[in-house]
Amino acid sequence: MSRIHNCGFLSASLFILYSWCMPLYAASGVDAERQIIRIALASEPPSLNSLTSQDQFGSFILGHTKEGLMRYNAEGQLEGAVASHWQREGLTWRFTLRKGARWHDGRQVQAEDFVTAWRAVLDPNTGAPNAHLLYPIAGAEGINLRQAAPETLAVRALDERTLEVRLKEPLPYFLALTAYATYLPVHPDYLERFGPRYAAEADHQAYNGPFVLETWVHGARLTMERNPYYWEQDAIRLNGIYIDHITADPLAVMNLFSDGSIAMTDIGVDSLDLSLRRGLPLHHYPVANLFYLRFNFAEGRWTADPDLRQAIFLSLNPDELVNKVIALPGFQVARSLFPRYMRSQGTRLWDYAPPEVVFPNVTKARAHLEAFMQRHGLTEVPSLTLLTSDSPGAAKQAEYFQNALKLALGLDLRLDKQIFKQRLAKENQGLFDIAMSGWGPDYNDPMTFADLFASWNPNNRGRYLNADYDRWLAIAQTSQVSAERLEAFANLHRILAADLPLIPLYENALIYVKHPRLHGVFRSRFGADPVYHRAWVEAP
Numbered sequence: 192m193s194r195i196h197n198c199g200f201l202s203a204s205l206f207i208l209y210s211w212c213m214p215l216y217a218a219s220g221v222d223a224e225r226q227i228i229r230i231a232l233a234s235e236p237p238s239l240n241s242l243t244s245q246d247q248f249g250s251f252i253l254g255h256t257k258e259g260l261m262r263y264n265a266e267g268q269l270e271g272a273v274a275s276h277w278q279r280e281g282l283t284w285r286f287t288l289r290k291g292a293r294w295h296d297g298r299q300v301q302a303e304d305f306v307t308a309w310r311a312v313l314d315p316n317t318g319a320p321n322a323h324l325l326y327p328i329a330g331a332e333g334i335n336l337r338q339a340a341p342e343t344l345a346v347r348a349l350d351e352r353t354l355e356v357r358l359k360e361p362l363p364y365f366l367a368l369t370a371y372a373t374y375l376p377v378h379p380d381y382l383e384r385f386g387p388r389y390a391a392e393a394d395h396q397a398y399n400g401p402f403v404l405e406t407w408v409h410g411a412r413l414t415m416e417r418n419p420y421y422w423e424q425d426a427i428r429l430n431g432i433y434i435d436h437i438t439a440d441p442l443a444v445m446n447l448f449s450d451g452s453i454a455m456t457d458i459g460v461d462s463l464d465l466s467l468r469r470g471l472p473l474h475h476y477p478v479a480n481l482f483y484l485r486f487n488f489a490e491g492r493w494t495a496d497p498d499l500r501q502a503i504f505l506s507l508n509p510d511e512l513v514n515k516v517i518a519l520p521g522f523q524v525a526r527s528l529f530p531r532y533m534r535s536q537g538t539r540l541w542d543y544a545p546p547e548v549v550f551p552n553v554t555k556a557r558a559h560l561e562a563f564m565q566r567h568g569l570t571e572v573p574s575l576t577l578l579t580s581d582s583p584g585a586a587k588q589a590e591y592f593q594n595a596l597k598l599a600l601g602l603d604l605r606l607d608k609q610i611f612k613q614r615l616a617k618e619n620q621g622l623f624d625i626a627m628s629g630w631g632p633d634y635n636d637p638m639t640f641a642d643l644f645a646s647w648n649p650n651n652r653g654r655y656l657n658a659d660y661d662r663w664l665a666i667a668q669t670s671q672v673s674a675e676r677l678e679a680f681a682n683l684h685r686i687l688a689a690d691l692p693l694i695p696l697y698e699n700a701l702i703y704v705k706h707p708r709l710h711g712v713f714r715s716r717f718g719a720d721p722v723y724h725r726a727w728v729e730a731p
Contacts, residue, residue, distance in 0.1 A: 220454040221706050223730040226429050228454040228709060228723070231436035231444050233582070234611040235410055240390035241375040242312050243319050245650075246615060247631065247720075253372050254719020255415055255432065256398040260286050260305070260354075261370040265713040265725075267635065269366060273300055273376070273399070273422075274354075277366070282329075284365065288352040291422035294378050294397040302348035304376035310334070310341040311382065312373055320619070320649045321373040323642075324633070327668075329359040360669050363536075363676075364636035370718065371633045401427045401724050410437065428711070428727035439582045439611075448704055454728075455705040455712065455721065459584045460519050463702065471704045476714040477521050479530040479698040480631040481640065484592075486692055487624055488654045493573050494624045498563035500691040503625075505548075505556035506599035507592065513697050516591045517584070521700025528644075528687055530698045532716075533637050535680060536673040540637055543681040545688040553599045560600050574603035578623035581608040585627060592625075618652045626652070628693075632717055641667055641683055644692050655692035 220229050236249040241257060244250065262272040271277070276287040292300040312319045313334040325331045329345035345357035358365060368374060378397030382389050390396040393407040401423070402415035413434040417427060436447055445462040447453045449469055458466050458473075466473060484503075486494040493499055509524045523531070527544035534540065560572065579589045589606050596602040604625075609617060618626050632639040642648050645664055646656045660683060667679035687693065701714065703721075711725040 220448070220451045221708055221728045223708065223728040225431070226728055227431040227433060228429060228706075228726070228728060229433045229435050229452065230455055231438060231447060231453050232413075232434050233437075233439045233444075235437050237612040237615060238390070239396070239404070239407075241372045241377070242308065242317055242390075244372055245320050246611070248611075250372060251719045252404065252413065252415070253375065254400070255402045255723060256400045256404050256418075257372075257375050258292075258400045259369055259371070259375045261366060263370060263635070263715055263717045265715075265722075267716060269370060269635070272370070274369075282358045282361065284356045284358070285349075286354040286356070288354065289422050290352065292399060293420040293422065294399050295403045295418050295420055296378075296397060297420055298378070298397075299351065300376060300399050301351045302354040303351075304378060305354050305374075306344075306346050306348050307379045307382065308375060308377040309346055310344055311377065313344065314341060319373065321371075321633075323645075323648055324368055324371060324373045327358050327360070327362045327365055327368070329357045331359075361671050362669060363671060364634060364638060367634035367636055372718070373633075402429075402432060412437070426725060428725070429723060432723055439580075441583060445704075454709045455703065457701050457703045459702075460517060460587075461583050463519065466704060472707060474703050474705055475521055476701040476703070477698075478631070478701050478714065478716055478720070479523075479532055480629055480716075481525060481528065481530055482627070482629040482696045482699060483525065483528075484694040484696065485618075485623075485626045485628045485653045486655075486694075487621060487626070488656065488692065489621050492624055493563075493567075493575065496563050496566065497691070498559040498566070502556045502559040502563065502600055503596060503602075504691055504694050505550070505552045505559065507595055507694065508550045509696050510550065512588065512591055516587060517697065519700065519702060521702070523698045523700075525695035525697050527684065527695055528640050528693065529637055529680070529684075530640075533632075533640065535637050535667075535676055538673070538677055540677075540680050540684075543677065543684050545684055551595070551599060556599055560602075572600060572602050574605055575624040576605045576607050578607045578609065578614060578617055578626040580614050580627070581610055589627065619649075621652060621654060628652075629699075631720075635717055637680060638668060641680065644687065653692055655690070657686060657690060660686045660690075 234248050236252055237246055238244045238249050239252055241253055258272045260274040261269050264270050273288055273292045274286040275289045278285055309325055311317055312322050313325055313331055315335055315337050322335045330343045333339035334341055347355045349355050381397050385395045393404045401421050403418045405416045406414040415432040417430045441459045441462045444456050445465055448456050486500055488495045513522050513524050526547055529540040531541045577589055579585045593604040596604050644651050644655050646661050663679045663682040667676055670676040708729040711727050713722050714720055715722050
């Protein structure tokens, strides 16, 4: 992504000005005596089944209740989680599991629990959207395509605490993959007992993370309690994380924080001014997730036409969107699939992005629109549907796109506003012309963004197909040569700029408020965010 202007951090003077008049807080959001905090979620997790989960809300809960071989620490570096040691010999990885790693029922986490989970992910009957993340393992793709039996997966439990994994070819980022939710283990007794209802309720799965999901009242609340069998018990200080509120209304959440009902929350443009007026303690984190417009390439969709995509692309002004519509500190304009921080072998991929385009260019946009109209024999510009979330921030951006395309092209953009779960379902089904999409990295390697437009990836929800893209992607996946891998990513940049399966819009930042007595929370680009593993509440 490229940013034309960087709004930057809130100035130190703002913090000084507003922190002195910090309001008194009620005790309900933070409880130092019981070491309990209360927070809110914008949406209920669509799924808490690690075999199939793929959204940020599920990732947050799973990141606190389950743990895989590896994890990311507060510095964004990989470290051992269930795995205490690991080594690689050629294409074979061997992991030694911690002796103290246990499920919440006291049972040892065993190497076979990973074998069971990964086979279940690849079972085509599971319908795991991220099954492709296991394809680097020898035999995985054939199992997922019903061409081989699950037992052929090249993963073995050598004993209770030793897991052996053989890759089909070199993969420079395999260790990072093992920190992602799709690689989590499962307790086989729960998987067998609950079958299709596995993980559908709080007590329908086992937990091996710092916390246990004790309560899940769908659409209302979730509660996580400290796991007494967690291997790193001495480092966990919170006894409970209570999610008492599920709402996407930013002002409602801000009021909950102001009256002391919750300990921490992100804030948007609708509540930034209110936060400043109330003198709330503002914090900033440049998470830099990618937000973009996705085009539908399916047969019969007008957006499959390259001239129409170019016309829309040239009619929008990302700089105006970021600095006047969103208007939040730290947001930056994007011009690439890869955020600024993303590197390959230490080299920033941002530097390989195509040259910046001057936006908008209405004259050129209308020329592309005319070519589109003539090709299809149209006398009127067809209307299109924009799929978006129902949050106030998303609605504001959608209205900007609607007005900009009407002014530049005379194009009527119908807004299809959906709650998060339903928006995700409609996007997966291809029920859109254009979709407002976002992507946070699953792991710390550029492939987490690059494969979004692979022909074989279920997350390629616009059904974009380009054999040249797939070819260069395969090189980027497996190459151990830095220059060769960078050339591959540069070519992916070039192809995306020419075909426009997406319009990069911005990299986001998080402005958030946190109770002054809540300490030890860290923000993360990878996996769960925010992370409360080391959090604690200071006594008043």
